[in-house]
Amino acid sequence: MKWSDHQERLTARERRYEAAPAPVPKSEPAPAANAATVFEAPAMPETVEDTGIDRNLLLELLAKTMYVTGRSRFAAIAGEMKLSRAVLHTLIEDAREMLLVETLGTQGEDPTADMRYTLTSKGRNWATEALAKSQYVGPVPVPFTDFCRQVEKQDIRKERVHRDMLARGFSHLVLPDELIHRLGPAVNSGKSILLYGPPGNGKTCIAEAIGRSFRNAIYLPYCIEVDGQIINFFDETVHHRVATSDGTGTSGILTGKSARPDPRWVLCRRPVVTTGGELTLSMLDLSFNDIAKFYEAPLQFKATGGIMVIDDFGRQQNTPQSILNRWIVPLERGVDFLTLHTGKSFPVPFNELVIFSTNIRPRELSDEATLRRLYYKFEVPYPTEEDYCQIFHDVCAEKDLPLPDDILPYLFEEFYSKGEVPRSGYQPKYLVDQILAQCVYEDLPPHLDKNLVRMAWLNLFAT
Numbered sequence: 001m002k003w004s005d006h007q008e009r010l011t012a013r014e015r016r017y018e019a020a021p022a023p024v025p026k027s028e029p030a031p032a033a034n035a036a037t038v039f040e041a042p043a044m045p046e047t048v049e050d051t052g053i054d055r056n057l058l059l060e061l062l063a064k065t066m067y068v069t070g071r072s073r074f075a076a077i078a079g080e081m082k083l084s085r086a087v088l089h090t091l092i093e094d095a096r097e098m099l100l101v102e103t104l105g106t107q108g109e110d111p112t113a114d115m116r117y118t119l120t121s122k123g124r125n126w127a128t129e130a131l132a133k134s135q136y137v138g139p140v141p142v143p144f145t146d147f148c149r150q151v152e153k154q155d156i157r158k159e160r161v162h163r164d165m166l167a168r169g170f171s172h173l174v175l176p177d178e179l180i181h182r183l184g185p186a187v188n189s190g191k192s193i194l195l196y197g198p199p200g201n202g203k204t205c206i207a208e209a210i211g212r213s214f215r216n217a218i219y220l221p222y223c224i225e226v227d228g229q230i231i232n233f234f235d236e237t238v239h240h241r242v243a244t245s246d247g248t249g250t251s252g253i254l255t256g257k258s259a260r261p262d263p264r265w266v267l268c269r270r271p272v273v274t275t276g277g278e279l280t281l282s283m284l285d286l287s288f289n290d291i292a293k294f295y296e297a298p299l300q301f302k303a304t305g306g307i308m309v310i311d312d313f314g315r316q317q318n319t320p321q322s323i324l325n326r327w328i329v330p331l332e333r334g335v336d337f338l339t340l341h342t343g344k345s346f347p348v349p350f351n352e353l354v355i356f357s358t359n360i361r362p363r364e365l366s367d368e369a370t371l372r373r374l375y376y377k378f379e380v381p382y383p384t385e386e387d388y389c390q391i392f393h394d395v396c397a398e399k400d401l402p403l404p405d406d407i408l409p410y411l412f413e414e415f416y417s418k419g420e421v422p423r424s425g426y427q428p429k430y431l432v433d434q435i436l437a438q439c440v441y442e443d444l445p446p447h448l449d450k451n452l453v454r455m456a457w458l459n460l461f462a463t
Contacts, residue, residue: 039154041219041261042146046086052143053225055094060130061140062091063100066119067127068137072104073114082139082222082263092117100126136230136294139222142264144346147224151349154218156270156305157190161213169213173205174390174425179378187213187353191375192331195357200426203357203380204274204311210355211272211307217242218305219265224297229340231286231295234266235302242267271306273299277315281326288341300336303352313358313365320365327354328373383425385412392428399432401446410450415457431456 045051048058061081071077078088095101100123104116119127166184186193187210195203222234261267275283279299287296300308314320330336330350339345362371371377383391389408396403416423432448434456439446 039150039216039218041267042142042150042265044084044260044262046084048087048090051083051087051140052146053140054228055091057225057228058091058140059095059098059100060126060133061137062088062095063119063123063127064130064135064137066101066117067124067131072116072118074117075114077117080138084263095123099123134230134294135292136223136232139264141223141225141230142221142262144224144226147221148349150219150221150265151304151351154216154305155351156214156353157188157351159214159216159270161187165215166210166213169209170206172394173202173209174383174387174394175202175206176381176384176387179380182378183210186376186378189375190353192327192354192356192373194362194371194374194377195355195380196360196362196377197380198382198422198424199359200424201380201382202425204309206380207307207309207311207355207357208272208274210353211270211309214270214306216270217267218270219261220268220271220305221265226346227340227342227344229295229342231297233297233302235297238271238273238302239266239268240271242269269306271303272309273303273306274309274311275299276311279310279316279318279323281318281322284326286338286340295340298338300330300350300352300354301338301348304349306352308352308354309357310355311357313356314360320360321367321370324366324370324373328370331373382422385423388423388425388428391425392432395428395432396448399436399446401432401436401448404448407448407450407453411453414454421461427460430460434459 043050048055051058062077065071065077065080069080071080074085074088074092078085081088083091092101096103099120101117102120104118106115161184163181163184166180166187170180183193183206193210195206197203220234220239222232224231224233284298284300286298288294289296310323313323316323331354334350335347336350337345338348356374358365362377365371392408393403415421431453435448435452436446438444438452438455
């Protein structure tokens with residue numbers, strides 16, 4: 001099949017999506033093109049009481065911040081703790097009355113310069129005692145109840161992914177049209193999804209593309225306070241900030257109300273948290289640092305409001321049945337339970353789309369009673385010959401590499417026709433990458449020929 005034929009096929013596929021837009025419920029207006037929503041941000045606290053955090057804990061955080069970071073200027077302390085000027089001013093006045101902090105005045109003759117402060121000897125002792133209880137220093141935590149309210153406001157099930165949005169998310173993949181059509185309702189349901197099939201055919205890419213199909217931005221806290229304990233929540237590796245152009249927390253395609261937002265919350269895209277064979281059951285529990293004496297949120301908690309992808313399911317140290325048993329209550333009731341080192345267990349909202357991806361047949365993973373709790377199951381098959389050709393053309397186009405007409409027929413006749421190796425979606429990229437590496441090694445211009453294809457094929461498989 002020639003490149004022009006594949007382009008026509010792809011164009012026809014896009015026309016089908018455009019010609020048949022997804023129906024929108026009458027109670028819910030159709031979204032504008034490229035529209036995204038920023039949910040209303042939690043309001044900035046203007047009093048100590050508004051923070052929802054115990055005053056003594058706030059004073060301890062103030063002393064630790066000044067002691068550990070060396071911050072002395074008012075604005076720098078406020079920025080470190082993510083507090084409004086009004087709240088920080090009250091705390092500093094309280095600390096001065098307790099003889100923990102003293103004023104140094106401003107530096108230089110600039111009348112607009114920030115006031116500077118320093119810890120007294122009593123304040124330094126206070127800080128070291130506070131550090132002995134917990135070494136956490138950073139943004140003031142948000143109360144757990146406030147976190148739960150915000151999660152409910154920005155529930156992932158309130159965002160609708162329509163057909164054209166999903167098609168754009170999958171535009172870089174070559175997949176059967178039927179599979180994409182079936183995935184749409186599953187994504188909107190917020191229920192669990194199982195992707196299964198032979199390795200190397202795009203299951204992980206599909207899961208990641210689903211995550212990119214969601215467009216709304218949500219607010220996530222730096223950390224959370226539960227029963228006097230601090231849980232570190234924000235993670236730069238999975239929580240991606242949304243750039244803002246002004247103080248309202250919006251930019252570009254984003255719209256929403258967030259006047260004077262609480263700086264203890266970060267505006268982010270819905271998170272996509274991926275774990276694979278390294279997953280253990282202990283990673284789904286709160287992690288308490290015995291030295292630092294505060295907690296790190298587990299993976300599924302960090303995925304709140306977004307996507308949790310369990311890749312290579314069935315390859316973990318724990319059995320598939322035990323891992324699924326751990327997820328049964330959260331998946332069915334929308335509530336998970338975490339436990340503090342004090343022994344206190346508390347419910348947390350389980351608001352995320354969970355996607356399991358596996359190379360193992362479902363019936364080999366678990367019993368029928370457990371599998372039925374995975375609401376949607378999709379087999380991702382080997383690509384057809386036509387789809388394989390499309391993938392090969394796409395890879396060559398991405399590398400700006402001409403594809404001679406005789407290469408694909410050579411591949412099918414010399415290698416795939418023997419039936420020893422099935423066509424897989426990953427193979428075109430692997431072959432092209434190895435061919436380009438061979439060209440570099442031999443000081444040849446990038447090109448494809450039968451001999452290079454044969455050498456790349458020999459490198460691709462182990463016997």
